[in-house]
Amino acid sequence: MSVELTPVDWAKRPIVEKYADFTGRAPRPEYWWYVLAVVVAFVVARVIESILGIGHMLFLTYGPLSALLWLATIVPSLAVGARRLHDTDRSGWWLLICVVPYALMALAGIMAVMGGGQLVVLGMMGLIGFVALIGALVLLYFMVLPGTSGQNRYGAPPASDSGTVVPAG
Numbered sequence: 001m002s003v004e005l006t007p008v009d010w011a012k013r014p015i016v017e018k019y020a021d022f023t024g025r026a027p028r029p030e031y032w033w034y035v036l037a038v039v040v041a042f043v044v045a046r047v048i049e050s051i052l053g054i055g056h057m058l059f060l061t062y063g064p065l066s067a068l069l070w071l072a073t074i075v076p077s078l079a080v081g082a083r084r085l086h087d088t089d090r091s092g093w094w095l096l097i098c099v100v101p102y103a104l105m106a107l108a109g110i111m112a113v114m115g116g117g118q119l120v121v122l123g124m125m126g127l128i129g130f131v132a133l134i135g136a137l138v139l140l141y142f143m144v145l146p147g148t149s150g151q152n153r154y155g156a157p158p159a160s161d162s163g164t165v166v167p168a169g
Contacts, residue, residue, distance in 0.1 A: 005029070011037035014080040015073075022092060024155050026083035027147055034080050038073050045069050086154035087147035097139055101132035 005013075010033035014026070049055040049063030058067050082092025108125045147157055 007033045010034065014076040018076070018079060018083070020075050020079055022079050022082045023086075024083055025087040025147060025152075025158055026080050027087060027158060028084075028144070030158075031080055031084040031143060034076075038077065041069055041073075042066060081143075083154075084143055086152075087157065088142055088145045089148045089152040089154070090142060094139065094142060097135035098132060101128050101135060104128045105132070 007029075010029045013030055014034045018024075018026075045065040046055065046063070049065050054065075055063045057063055062070075078092075078095060081095050085092050085094050105125050105128045108128060112122060112125075150157070
């Protein structure tokens with residue numbers, strides 16, 4: 001017996017059922033419906049913040065609603081991303097391909113502020129930014145790939161890409 005999941009079911013699954021679960025696999029619908037829901041939630045939060053005039057209260061960039069939303073979704077976003085990579089038989093550590101270059105860019109920015117050769121540091125930051133862009137494109141490619149068929153080192157596939165869930169047991 002199989003159960004058809006709706007887009008809303010797919011979108012809420014990473015938060016309701018698998019909030020901090022970094023094990024197992026996540027099929028494409030689970031990942032992409034979740035991403036769409038989070039993007040829509042951020043747009044709504046930013047619009048509300050703009051209407052209320054509180055859009056730049058934190059660090060001159062974020063409003064309190066978008067900051068709270070970010071805090072609430074960072075763990076499930078990392079978890080569903082790791083599970084999505086597991087579905088393509090890759091380690092969840094591939095998520096760092098985007099984070100590490102930005103950390104290096106922040107370090108280069110600190111060096112520039114402390115008085116190092118600012119032009120050289122800015123050039124280095126540009127190069128690191130380019131590496132981060134390439135990393136993001138590689139990660140996007142991994143996320144759109146279909147999952148491996150059948151069992152892989154992270155377990156059995158939880159569902160088909162068509163959205164039909166095959167119950168365990």
